Amino acid sequence: MTTLVQRWRAHSSLTTLGGFAVAAILLFAVAPAMLSDFRLNLLAKFLCFAIVAAGIGLAWGRGGMLTLGQGVFFGIGAYIMAMHLQMADAARLHNDVPEFMEIAGIRELPSFWQPFASGPVALIGILVLPALVAAALGYGVFKRRVKGTYFAILSQALAAALAILLTGQQKIGGFTGLSDFRAFFGFKLSDPTNRQMLFFIAAGTLLVVVALVRQLMRSRYGELLVAVRDQEERVRFLGYDPANVKIVAYVVAAFFAGIAGALFTPIVGIISPADIGVVPSIAFIIGVAIGGRTTLLGPVLGAIGVAWAQTALSEEFPSSWTYLQGVLFIVVVGFIPAGLAGVWPMLKGALDSRFRRTAPTSPAAPALVAASTELPTSTTQEKVKSC
Amino acid sequence: MDVLIGQLFTGLSLGSILLLAALGLSLTFGQMGVINMAHGEFIMAGCYTTYVVQKVFSSAGVSLMVSLLIGFLVGGLLGAALEMGLIRWMYDRPLDTLLVTFGVGLVLQQLARDIFGAPAKNVLVPEWLGGGITIMGAVVPKTRIFILVLAVVAVTTLATVLKATPLGRRIRAVVQNRGLAETSGVSSRVTDISTFFIGSGLAGVAGVALTLIGSTSPTIGQSYLIDAFLVVVIGGLGQIKGTVIAAFALGLLNSYIEYSTTASIAKVIVFVIIVIFLQVRPQGLFTVRTRSLA
Numbered sequence: 001m002t003t004l005v006q007r008w009r010a011h012s013s014l015t016t017l018g019g020f021a022v023a024a025i026l027l028f029a030v031a032p033a034m035l036s037d038f039r040l041n042l043l044a045k046f047l048c049f050a051i052v053a054a055g056i057g058l059a060w061g062r063g064g065m066l067t068l069g070q071g072v073f074f075g076i077g078a079y080i081m082a083m084h085l086q087m088a089d090a091a092r093l094h095n096d097v098p099e100f101m102e103i104a105g106i107r108e109l110p111s112f113w114q115p116f117a118s119g120p121v122a123l124i125g126i127l128v129l130p131a132l133v134a135a136a137l138g139y140g141v142f143k144r145r146v147k148g149t150y151f152a153i154l155s156q157a158l159a160a161a162l163a164i165l166l167t168g169q170q171k172i173g174g175f176t177g178l179s180d181f182r183a184f185f186g187f188k189l190s191d192p193t194n195r196q197m198l199f200f201i202a203a204g205t206l207l208v209v210v211a212l213v214r215q216l217m218r219s220r221y222g223e224l225l226v227a228v229r230d231q232e233e234r235v236r237f238l239g240y241d242p243a244n245v246k247i248v249a250y251v252v253a254a255f256f257a258g259i260a261g262a263l264f265t266p267i268v269g270i271i272s273p274a275d276i277g278v279v280p281s282i283a284f285i286i287g288v289a290i291g292g293r294t295t296l297l298g299p300v301l302g303a304i305g306v307a308w309a310q311t312a313l314s315e316e317f318p319s320s321w322t323y324l325q326g327v328l329f330i331v332v333v334g335f336i337p338a339g340l341a342g343v344w345p346m347l348k349g350a351l352d353s354r355f356r357r358t359a360p361t362s363p364a365a366p367a368l369v370a371a372s373t374e375l376p377t378s379t380t381q382e383k384v385k386s387c
Numbered sequence: 388m389d390v391l392i393g394q395l396f397t398g399l400s401l402g403s404i405l406l407l408a409a410l411g412l413s414l415t416f417g418q419m420g421v422i423n424m425a426h427g428e429f430i431m432a433g434c435y436t437t438y439v440v441q442k443v444f445s446s447a448g449v450s451l452m453v454s455l456l457i458g459f460l461v462g463g464l465l466g467a468a469l470e471m472g473l474i475r476w477m478y479d480r481p482l483d484t485l486l487v488t489f490g491v492g493l494v495l496q497q498l499a500r501d502i503f504g505a506p507a508k509n510v511l512v513p514e515w516l517g518g519g520i521t522i523m524g525a526v527v528p529k530t531r532i533f534i535l536v537l538a539v540v541a542v543t544t545l546a547t548v549l550k551a552t553p554l555g556r557r558i559r560a561v562v563q564n565r566g567l568a569e570t571s572g573v574s575s576r577v578t579d580i581s582t583f584f585i586g587s588g589l590a591g592v593a594g595v596a597l598t599l600i601g602s603t604s605p606t607i608g609q610s611y612l613i614d615a616f617l618v619v620v621i622g623g624l625g626q627i628k629g630t631v632i633a634a635f636a637l638g639l640l641n642s643y644i645e646y647s648t649t650a651s652i653a654k655v656i657v658f659v660i661i662v663i664f665l666q667v668r669p670q671g672l673f674t675v676r677t678r679s680l681a
Contacts, residue, residue, distance in 0.1 A: 066482045140662050144669040149422045149481050153616045154662065160613045161658040168651025278613065282489055289486065322497040329490025333483050334473060 016214065020207065027203040037192045044199040044267045046307040047206050051260035053288045053303035054209050055253030060285070061293030062217060063249040064229035065147075069155035070284050072162050073130035073254040075276030077261030079166070080129065082178035082271045083113055084122035089182045091117070099180065100173060110171045119185060130258030131251050138250040142243035147232075156278055163277035177272025184266045195267075202263050206300070209256055214296050216252070225249055286325060289332050292341025302339065389524035394642045396522065400531040402638025403538035406631060407596055408611045409618035410541060411589030413630040415466070416619055417562050418582040420481050421474055424488040426615065427608025428495035429465050429587045433458040433594020434603035435499060438508050448513035451595070455537075458591035465495075466587020467580050475579065492608070499605040507602035516599065530599040537596055541589060546627055548585070558582050617661055623671025632672060 031043060052070055059065045086098035087109075095102065097109050116122040137158065141151055167175050187194040216222050227235050228242040235242050265271050274280070284303070291302020306328075314321045332339060338346065412426045437454040444450035469491060477484050516533055519526040549555035560568035561578045569575050597607065618637055622629030637657065645653040 064482075066485065137662065140666060144666055146665055146669045149416075149420070149485060150620055150665075150669075152482060152485055153422065153613075153620055154665075157613050157617055157658055157661070161655045164654045165651045168649055278609070282486075285486060319497060319501060322493055322500075326490040326493030326497070329493065330473065330487050333486040333490070334477060337480075337483060 020211070023210075024207060027207070028200065031203075032196060032199070037195065040199050041195055041267060042311060043304075044195075044202045045264065046304045047199075047202040048260040048264040048267065049284065049287065049307050050300045050303040051202075051206050051209050051263070052257045052284050053291070053299040054206075054213050055256035056284060056288045057291075057293055057296070057299030058213055058216065058225075059249045059253040060288065061295070061299065062222065062229065063225050063246055065246060065250060066152040066285075067155045067250065067253060068152050068278075068285065069157075069159035069281050070253065070257045071159045071276035071278070071281030072155075073134060073257035074261035074264070074281075074284075075162055075166070075271070075273075076130045076133065077126045077258030078265045078271040078276065079172065079178070079261075080116055080122055080125045081262040081265040082181070083116045083172070084119060085181040085184065085266065086178060087113065087117045088119070088185075089180075092183070100178070101171070104170055106171060113171075126258055126262040127255070130254045130261075134251045134254030135247060138247040139243075142246045142250075145243070156281065159276065159281040160278050163273040166273040166276075173272065175273065177270055177275070178265075179270035179272075181266055181269060189266060189269070198263070198267050202267065205259060205263065209259075210296065210300060212252075217296060221245070221248070283325070286328055286332075288339075289337075290328060290339055292339030294338065295341040298339050298341035390646070392523045393525035394646050395639070396525055396527045396531070398639035398642035399535060399635065400527075400638070401642055402635035403531075403535040404593070404597065404600075404611070405614055405618050405638055406538045406634035407534070407541060407589065407593035409615040409622070409630055409634055410538075410545065410627070411462075411466075411586035411593070412615050413586075413619045413622060413626070414545070414589070415583055415586035417624050417626065418558065418579060418586075419474070419478060420624075421478070421484045422481065422488070422616070423466075423469070423474075423587075424485055424612070425465075425469060425492040425495060426488075426587070426590050427610075427612030428492040428499075429462045429590035429608070430594040430597065430611060431499060431603070431605065431608040432461050432465055432495070433591035434510075434598050434607055435503060435508075435594075436461045436591065437510050437595045437598045438503070438603055441510055446513075447511040448515060450511075451513055451516075451599075454595045454598075455592055458595040459588040460591070462591020462594070463584040463588030466583040466590070469587070470580055470583035474583070475576075496605045496608075503605070505605065507604040509602045510598040512599055528600075534596045534599060537592070541592060542627060542631055545585070545589070549627070554578075554581055617658075619671075621661060621664065621671055623668075623673040626671075626673040629671055629673040 032040060035043060052074055056067060056070060059067050086100075090096070090098045097106060101107075101109075116125060137154070141147075141154060146154070166172060166177075172178070181189055183189055184194065184198065187197065189195065216225075224235070224240065224245050228240075228245045232242045235245075261271075261276075264275075287303030287306035288299040289302070290306060291300065292298025310321050310325075313324065336343065408426075408430060411429075412423065415421065415423050415426075433454075436458045437451070440454045440457055441447065441450045444453060469488065473487055473491070474484055477487065512530060516529045519528045520532065521527075547555075549558060557568070557573045557578045558581070560571070560573055561575050561582075565575055568578075593611075594608075597603075597611070601607075614637065618630060618633045621637065622631075622633035640660065641653055641657055644656050648656070
């Protein structure tokens with residue numbers, strides 16, 4: 001994997017700064033100027049998905065943990081934010097309970113709602129609770145060396161369990177979820193300027209998240225994470241505990257997903273079990289896979305691209321998106337595991353080896369090896385053949 | 388007391404459904420370590436097979452029996468096609484296979500939606516399965532008993548096939564040591580396809596059984612798939628014994644917890660119990676002893 005690390009190191013920090021500057025200009029100046037309020041709000045929603053994707057890229061692409069349950073952490077963040085916004089609205093109208101409870105005939109505020117009446121507590125909950133849940137599950141699973149498909153299924157079952165739990169709880173909106181938020185920390189959500197501010201918050205968060213992931217990937221920890229993915233036993237023999245390495249990546253991914261969920265709620269205006277269950281949780285994966293799971297920007301751009309394509313296509317042909325999503329899963333995951341980010345290096349590598357007769361240390365090799373996380377014993381060359 | 392008995396039968400009934408759904412999944416998982424996310428859609432295919440077959444036969448009883456056979460074939464052919472078309476190319480990438488088969492599941496779901504429409508379809512239950520029997524003070528619907536019997540028949544048949552037939556011997560050989568089996572002249576290709584045919588066929592049969600207790604919709608497979616996965620995780624790799632115990636344990640656990648709390652909280656508690664259980668036995672109840680280091 002040295003080539004991959006070297007490639008990262010080769011990026012001078014100047015290029016990275018330039019990249020961030022371009023992204024910032026695009027997000028903070030070009031997008032608001034070019035897009036209508038409606039489209040800008042849509043883009044803000046996509047940015048939320050991109051924040052989740054950045055975390056998945058770290059856990060799955062770098063760490064080899066296929067997490068099919070990011071909807072759980074997204075949902076925890078989203079619901080805490082929704083509960084806070086509901087109570088803030090109720091307080092402004094001098095009601096004891098949020099409107100939907102009044103309609104349902106619930107007169108007293110349930111005790112688990114109370115802490116989130118306070119803004120700071122809600123924010124702390126959003127930052128801490130998803131990470132705590134991920135830490136608990138990660139500890140239980142990784143310490144006992146449960147991995148691979150078993151972990152994937154457990155993370156998925158967690159998403160199913162949470163979605164079922166929320167659907168059954170009338171006190172938290174049940175099947176219909178929570179909606180009709182009037183204000184966001186005192187700012188009216190009906191005001192376009194405030195909605196633009198929400199977009200800026202999402203954009204800023206995404207930039208910070210990407211910077212954090214980049215830093216993690218380039219650090220010693222990032223190398224260790226890749227090492228655990230590719231040769232967990234060897235890392236263990238070297239005296240590290242691979243479980244801790246994995247737990248950190250899983251917790252960081254959950255942390256990002258929680259923040260993304262909290263932003264999603266005021267931006268979209270509704271959160272329901274349908275947004276966080278099994279299918280949306282797996283849908284988060286597709287953007288990451290298409291963009292390129294092992295890269296930094298691949299998951300982010302992939303998530304935005306897929307969400308955009310879904311919106312555009314669903315408007316025109318309602319049923320075709322499911323087919324396309326299915327086919328994308330089959331084609332990209334099955335046959336282009338490195339994603340779009342890997343297509344160019346793959347072509348370049350093929351050209352290089354044809355014209356310069358270099359060994360398969362071409363940039364394609366790491367991406368392809370990285371893609372197959374489960375078979376550490378085979379050589380790079382076998383891998384390239386099998387793809 | 389009759390409440391306890393009633394919950395016992397609810398649990399056994401749920402367990403037998405889980406068993407039917409998980410049996411084939413466990414077989415294909417054990418064979419290649421590959422999780423087939425389209426298994427739920429194979430179950431759905433079994434449901435719709437029953438629906439279509441019933442359009443042909445006027446007697447619901449005859450149609451049920453014919454459906455069991457055709458459902459097995461439909462599920463089996465879908466599974467064999469999936470194995471030959473996709474899964475064989477990615478033996479060494481189980482996680483990717485999981486996602487790819489999820490894609491297949493999405494396509495099959497939408498296909499069902501386009502062919503049969505999104506609203507749920509109902510299948511007539513044969514007269515001789517109408518009503519219930521009173522056992523020790525609890526009324527148990529006959530359909531549930533039929534499914535329990537069907538599950539028992541499926542398990543014993545599968546066990547016999549695995550234990551006593553040449554095909555079963557080959558399947559066991561490939562599960563235990565693929566390389567050695569091949570060296571000894573077993574074609575792992577043929578064995579893999581056969582395993583997938585049988586495993587997916589069982590999903591089809593599960594689908595036929597499900598039409599007796601509820602209506603059929605394009606997403607019906609999904610609602611059973613995750614529970615079936617959990618059964619496989621608890622039961623351990625590709626062991627019939629483990630699958631049977633795990634299915635009934637989960638069924639009973641669910642029905643008793645559900646009785647004292649609510650359905651949704653029961654799901655969560657069962658999930659927590661499973662994670663705790665994995666602390667004790669990370670590889671499930673039983674595992675096949677293999678000589679491979681994985």
